Amino acid sequence: MTYFLKSDLRLVKAISLGALLLGALALGACNTVAGIGSDVEHAGHSLEHAAEAASR
Incomplete structure (x- = not known):
């Protein structure tokens, strides 16, 4: 049976916490990028509607 030293356990905990x-x-970065994409898409639809209204 293998026993970990206290320093080994500290290293494992540090790596786990870092991961x-x-x-x-x-x-968080993925959610931010998705949110920005959604905002840009919404702005694009708003511009389309404004352009359609202006062309009438």
Whole structure:
């Protein structure tokens, strides 16, 4: 049976915490990009409607 040293456990915990934080940051970045894309799409539809109204 293999036993971990306290320093090994600290290293495993640090790596796990780092991976968790990086995952949360990546998820936040994806949500931000999706939100920006949604805002741009909404603005595009608004411009289309404004152009149609102006051409009448």
